[in-house]
Amino acid sequence: MADAAVRRWGEGLRCYGLIVGMWVRSTMAYRLSFLMMAAGNFAATALDFVAIAIMFSHVDVLGGFSLPEVAFLYGTTSTAFGIADLTLGNMDRLGRRVRDGTLDVLLTRPVPVLAQVAADRFALRRVGRLSQGVLLLAWSLTRLDVHWTPVTVALVPLMLVSGAVIFGAVFVAGAAFQFRADDASEIQNAFTYGGTTLLQYPPTVFATDLVRGVTFVVPLAFVNWLPALRVLGRDDPLRLPAWVDFASPLVALGCCAAAALAWRTGLRSYRSTGS
Amino acid sequence: MRLYAAVAAGGFRRYATYRTATAAGVFTNTVFGFIVASTYIALWNERPHLGGYDRAQALTFVWVSQALLASASLLGGGFQEELQDRIRSGDIAVDLYRPVDLQAWWLASDLGRAAFQLLGRGVVPLAVGALAFELALPADPVTWLSFLLSVLLGLVVGFALRYLVALCSFWLLDGAGAGMLSALLCMFFSGTLLPLNVFPGAFGEVARTLPWAAMLQVPVDVLLERHRGTGLAAALAFQAVWAAVLLAAGRLLQSAATRKVVVQGG
Amino acid sequence: MDAFIELDGVRKVFDVRRRTGLLRRERHQVRAVDGISFRVPRGEMVGYIGPNGAGKSTTIKMLTGILTPSGGRLRVAGVDPSRDRTGLARRIGVVFGQRTTLWWDLPLRDSYGLVRRMYRVPEDRYRANLERCVELLDLGRLLDVPVRQLSLGQRMRGDIAAALLHDPEVLYLDEPTIGLDVVSKTKVREFLREVNAERGMTVLLTTHDLTDIEQLCKRVMVIDHGRLVYDGALDGLHAVGESERTLVVDLEHEMPPITGVPGARTVKVEGTRQWLAFPATHSAAPVVAAVAGRYPLVDLSVREPDIEEVIARMYAERPTP
Numbered sequence: 001m002a003d004a005a006v007r008r009w010g011e012g013l014r015c016y017g018l019i020v021g022m023w024v025r026s027t028m029a030y031r032l033s034f035l036m037m038a039a040g041n042f043a044a045t046a047l048d049f050v051a052i053a054i055m056f057s058h059v060d061v062l063g064g065f066s067l068p069e070v071a072f073l074y075g076t077t078s079t080a081f082g083i084a085d086l087t088l089g090n091m092d093r094l095g096r097r098v099r100d101g102t103l104d105v106l107l108t109r110p111v112p113v114l115a116q117v118a119a120d121r122f123a124l125r126r127v128g129r130l131s132q133g134v135l136l137l138a139w140s141l142t143r144l145d146v147h148w149t150p151v152t153v154a155l156v157p158l159m160l161v162s163g164a165v166i167f168g169a170v171f172v173a174g175a176a177f178q179f180r181a182d183d184a185s186e187i188q189n190a191f192t193y194g195g196t197t198l199l200q201y202p203p204t205v206f207a208t209d210l211v212r213g214v215t216f217v218v219p220l221a222f223v224n225w226l227p228a229l230r231v232l233g234r235d236d237p238l239r240l241p242a243w244v245d246f247a248s249p250l251v252a253l254g255c256c257a258a259a260a261l262a263w264r265t266g267l268r269s270y271r272s273t274g275s
Numbered sequence: 276m277r278l279y280a281a282v283a284a285g286g287f288r289r290y291a292t293y294r295t296a297t298a299a300g301v302f303t304n305t306v307f308g309f310i311v312a313s314t315y316i317a318l319w320n321e322r323p324h325l326g327g328y329d330r331a332q333a334l335t336f337v338w339v340s341q342a343l344l345a346s347a348s349l350l351g352g353g354f355q356e357e358l359q360d361r362i363r364s365g366d367i368a369v370d371l372y373r374p375v376d377l378q379a380w381w382l383a384s385d386l387g388r389a390a391f392q393l394l395g396r397g398v399v400p401l402a403v404g405a406l407a408f409e410l411a412l413p414a415d416p417v418t419w420l421s422f423l424l425s426v427l428l429g430l431v432v433g434f435a436l437r438y439l440v441a442l443c444s445f446w447l448l449d450g451a452g453a454g455m456l457s458a459l460l461c462m463f464f465s466g467t468l469l470p471l472n473v474f475p476g477a478f479g480e481v482a483r484t485l486p487w488a489a490m491l492q493v494p495v496d497v498l499l500e501r502h503r504g505t506g507l508a509a510a511l512a513f514q515a516v517w518a519a520v521l522l523a524a525g526r527l528l529q530s531a532a533t534r535k536v537v538v539q540g541g
Numbered sequence: 542m543d544a545f546i547e548l549d550g551v552r553k554v555f556d557v558r559r560r561t562g563l564l565r566r567e568r569h570q571v572r573a574v575d576g577i578s579f580r581v582p583r584g585e586m587v588g589y590i591g592p593n594g595a596g597k598s599t600t601i602k603m604l605t606g607i608l609t610p611s612g613g614r615l616r617v618a619g620v621d622p623s624r625d626r627t628g629l630a631r632r633i634g635v636v637f638g639q640r641t642t643l644w645w646d647l648p649l650r651d652s653y654g655l656v657r658r659m660y661r662v663p664e665d666r667y668r669a670n671l672e673r674c675v676e677l678l679d680l681g682r683l684l685d686v687p688v689r690q691l692s693l694g695q696r697m698r699g700d701i702a703a704a705l706l707h708d709p710e711v712l713y714l715d716e717p718t719i720g721l722d723v724v725s726k727t728k729v730r731e732f733l734r735e736v737n738a739e740r741g742m743t744v745l746l747t748t749h750d751l752t753d754i755e756q757l758c759k760r761v762m763v764i765d766h767g768r769l770v771y772d773g774a775l776d777g778l779h780a781v782g783e784s785e786r787t788l789v790v791d792l793e794h795e796m797p798p799i800t801g802v803p804g805a806r807t808v809k810v811e812g813t814r815q816w817l818a819f820p821a822t823h824s825a826a827p828v829v830a831a832v833a834g835r836y837p838l839v840d841l842s843v844r845e846p847d848i849e850e851v852i853a854r855m856y857a858e859r860p861t862p
Contacts (some may be wrong), residue, residue, distance in 0.1 A: 019655070026645070029646040036449075036451070036455070040452070044459055044462070047459065050462075050463070052672060055469070055473075057320055058321075062314070087528040105637060107607040107626065107629055110630035111630075111659055112627075181295050181299075183293060183295045184296065185299070186296065186857070190303040193305055194306045201313075201314050205314055206310075207313065265423055271609050272611075273555065
């Protein structure tokens with residue numbers, strides 16, 4: 001049983017890689033266009049931060065956080081989101097494939113459908129967004145005035161990986177929803193793009209109920225807020241126990257399980273209704 | 276004229292059929308409204324009269340921009356890609372030989388779309404914002420009418436800009452780059468990311484005279500009654516002048532494109 | 542002979558919600574496939590025809606495991622497709638006429654490389670299969686051309702080859718000749734005959750083109766409103782004998798209706814273009830020769846009788862039981 005699952009995942013990843021490779025080569029057929037789009041992808045997200053920088057030209061702190069601290073939050077969530085966006089960001093095209101019937105072609109192949117949908121039209125230009133996040137994270141690390149310990153140092157890569165997985169689970173769950181509502185792709189934008197916008201700012205900026213919602217309902221707070229507050233040496237506004245700051249990997253696993261369940265349910269319902 | 280009214284009605288109806296997509300968009304606009312509103316509250320708590328706005332006015336800015344986001348295509352979208360596809364595929368030659376004016380045809384169709392999205396995607400987010408936060412919405416119906424006029428002028432300016440960009444596809448091999456640059460400029464200089472009156476110093480002054488300011492910043496300021504009397508007239512004139520200049524530029528480019536198609540066969 | 546494809550009372554019912562007012566919705570059930578039974582022995586090539594919306598593609602989707610049947614029993618090679626879709630996928634080939642699976646911006650060869658690795662086709666089998674396909678479908682010069690530069694006919698040939706590289710035991714073809722030029726149609730048909738005979742591959746073919754069926758299949762199944770209304774030899778579809786093909790000719794200048802062509806009659810004149818109908822069982826050659834001998838021809842083409850027309854005639858002659 002477990003053996004079969006491992007083999008299936010291995011096969012899925014292998015085929016994901018194969019299809020991604022094909023898309024990258026297709027992209028490189030138009031090299032100049034690719035460079036332009038990647039630069040644009042970078043610039044679009046960079047302007048986002050320019051707006052924050054303009055805010056800080058008027059104030060010294062926002063919600064009690066300094067510019068380097070906000071940049072740290074921004075960099076961590078943008079990097080995590082950038083990884084998920086690059087690898088799974090085109091899953092929101094599933095609804096279109098349902099509408100025009102091309103999803104059926106994917107279902108006739110001996111390859112997990114999830115892997116094929118995840119790799120569909122893989123957009124390498126999205127490295128633009130990812131690299132902007134990484135650059136900003138690096139800049140914030142040089143400016144932060146925090147006391148680093150081995151634990152807080154380890155927390156940084158841990159939150160990036162867990163965060164990417166959590167956002168990835170949101171992409172998968174959002175796509176699964178499109179099996180039922182094939183033109184509702186924009187709903188997931190509220191959780192993906194909306195989520196990363198939320199996490200770019202300190203939790204102190206938001207109403208407590210909103211913070212509770214993204215901690216306990218859609219656990220985006222585990223992408224960066226909770227571990228990042230520990231790194232920055234600040235209390236979390238919900239006063240949760242200290243171990244919660246290290247719970248991101250567990251939460252990420254839970255999100256994966258939930259997303260997998262949603263995906264299976266969605267695919268099963270598609271195969272019985274065909275619409 | 277009747278033809279263009281029919282085209283506009285067609286644009287309206289076409290978008291009215293996407294009900295689930297509209298509901299999904301309203302949901303997302305509302306979520307973003309809450310997120311951005313929270314950050315503005317934090318900002319205006321630190322600097323209570325930043326950019327000349329009080330807190331209620333700043334929050335009004337947030338929710339009006341979410342309400343206009345789809346209608347004014349502040350983050351891109353609308354007709355531009357469709358027109359670019361027709362130019363790239365050569366189908367545009369057919370359009371050019373039809374006895375209708377290309378620019379007026381697309382303008383009517385885009386205004387029809389915008390009208391639907393103003394109602395379908397604008398009203399609910401603004402109402403939610405007004406219920407959840409204290410907004411500075413005017414009581415005077417004349418202000419609301421001036422606001423609608425200003426929105427209309429802003430829509431025309433937005434259309435004229437994107438029409439110019441789309442026509443570039445006649446000369447550029449790949450119109451996507453121009454489209455992307457135009458979307459970036461629009462997102463930043465319309466005030467979608469941050470109100471233009473918060474932009475610092477001379478940079479802000481320049482930003483407020485660019486055409487993109489006519490798309491969001493001016494309509495919101497009209498609604499907030501920051502332009503009154505001759506000031507209001509000046510604000511509307513600012514929009515009208517940009518609309519006229521850009522539409523005229525579009526016509527020039529269009530006739531050059533027509534010559535290119537007719538003489539060189541595309 | 543063992544039954545390779547078996548259907549026993551297979552049904553597929555869809556819930557359809559229709560908007561009847563601004564907010565009101567009506568739910569009703571559509572029986573897309575309503576109790577179909579048939580058997581196809583290994584190695585047979587069968588035509589599966591019917592009007593649009595009759596339930597053809599729903600059947601194909603159930604045979605490939607995309608859709609789960611609402612009732613009845615269905616087996617392909619002894620396997621229940623809806624339970625072991627991925628397992629079965631290695632053993633079947635599918636060609637959807639209007640949906641290419643080739644990679645638009647990459648050379649044709651790259652698409653085949655992906656198939657090889659996705660299906661884990663052994664190197665020697667892959668090479669042998671590719672060689673055979675290239676030879677029979679005349680793909681040699683096309684292998685290194687980006688797919689976007691291929692014509693529709695070339696692309697369809699490429700698609701069919703892609704579906705055969707993994708040695709499938711059964712091939713489902715959905716409108717494989719739609720929109721193709723005469724040369725490509727002929728090539729595709731020759732190829733299908735060849736692989737069917739050579740490998741004993743079972744083929745299920747849906748099409749609107751009766752010539753496909755005439756040239757390829759001894760057996761035809763007709764589906765309408767979700768039910769099998771005919772299953773038997775092509776000749777038994779007696780309406781075919783009475784259906785007509787049409788010769789469309791463009792003349793150099795306008796002329797009165799063409800007369801004196803044995804076995805054909807002029808049914809329509811429009812400017813310089815004229816339509817001549819002749820029985821589908823006759824060859825087009827003598828008709829063309831007769832016209833060409835006496836009239837100044839600019840262009841001509843032959844239109845095949847439409848399946849829907851044949852089925853409509855079937856109904857007109859045989860009251861539904």
